[in-house]
Amino acid sequence: MSVRYPLLLLFVIVAASALSPTGNALAQGRERGGTPGPSPLLGAVEIASNNLAALPQWTRILNKIEDEKKAMERCDVSVDACTSAEIVAWRAMIQGLRSQAPLDQLSEVNRFLNTWPEKPDDENYGAEEYWASPLEFIARSGDSEDFAIVKFFTLRELGFTNEQLRIVVAKDVLRNKVHSFLAVYHDGKIHILDSVSKSVLTQNDVKYYVPFYSVNETTRWAHIVVHAQATVAAGKTAGGGR
Numbered sequence: 265m266s267v268r269y270p271l272l273l274l275f276v277i278v279a280a281s282a283l284s285p286t287g288n289a290l291a292q293g294r295e296r297g298g299t300p301g302p303s304p305l306l307g308a309v310e311i312a313s314n315n316l317a318a319l320p321q322w323t324r325i326l327n328k329i330e331d332e333k334k335a336m337e338r339c340d341v342s343v344d345a346c347t348s349a350e351i352v353a354w355r356a357m358i359q360g361l362r363s364q365a366p367l368d369q370l371s372e373v374n375r376f377l378n379t380w381p382e383k384p385d386d387e388n389y390g391a392e393e394y395w396a397s398p399l400e401f402i403a404r405s406g407d408s409e410d411f412a413i414v415k416f417f418t419l420r421e422l423g424f425t426n427e428q429l430r431i432v433v434a435k436d437v438l439r440n441k442v443h444s445f446l447a448v449y450h451d452g453k454i455h456i457l458d459s460v461s462k463s464v465l466t467q468n469d470v471k472y473y474v475p476f477y478s479v480n481e482t483t484r485w486a487h488i489v490v491h492a493q494a495t496v497a498a499g500k501t502a503g504g505g506r
Contacts, residue, residue: 302454305432305447306467306475308487315484321395322431322479325413332399350402358421366424366450370464373418374457380405382459409433409444411459416446416480424448426481434473447478 304310316323338345339355346352357376361369383405385394396410398417412431419429428449436443446457447467454467475487 302449302452302467305430305454305478305485305487306434306470306473306489308475308489311486311488312483313485314482316479316482319479319484321393325395325397326481328397329417332397335399348403351399354402354418358418361422367455367464369419369422370448370450370455370457373415373422374464375462377411377415377418378459378462380411382407382411407444408459412444412446412457415457419446419448424450430478430480430485432473432475432478434475436473438472442476443473445473 316326335345335347336355339347339351340359343352346355354376357372361372364372380401384407385391388394388404388406389396394406395413396404396406398414400406401410401414409431416429416431420426430447430449431444432447433442433444435441443460445459448455448457456465456467456470458465458470474489477487478485
């Protein structure tokens, strides 16, 4: 992902000062119905807003997804309507998982989509930063946020709710770069579907990400991590940034 860390840090600072904390049930460790839920994402303070205008790449995908769903439905009805063997395999994977247990669905979706090679935006789309829709990803692959996006909509098809899913943009302090992944809220835990891991981990197993912001179809969250400066400083010694 080619967005530079200081720009995202500035976004978080501005968002944290401007957004209202109201309606942020998940940030308080609560799920629907008021029952105890998972702790806040990666231990961060979360500030929620239903205004997605600050994320035009994401809103473009949301505006495009209905047309893509129609193409997917045509492919499901007839393989002749599918535009590539990769789309056929993806649709078959989804159909085969519909009766499986949620954790098995998470594991197989992560494994299957991680077989696509990671490609930087400048080489793949000729842009410094480009968020790919699911069909664009299946056709051309993408970088870390594109993996998170296609997993998001794949799980939506399998019955996961919007409230259970978030695309997360974070600082990877081990590799010293910005990275995205999908967070899934299920059964009182936050599961991490990551393009760099074959396994689905819980957030308790992930200690090397400092979240900047996260988003689903209706809400975006700014994240503020206590003692983040010390964590990021440690990450600067890791190297490996783009």
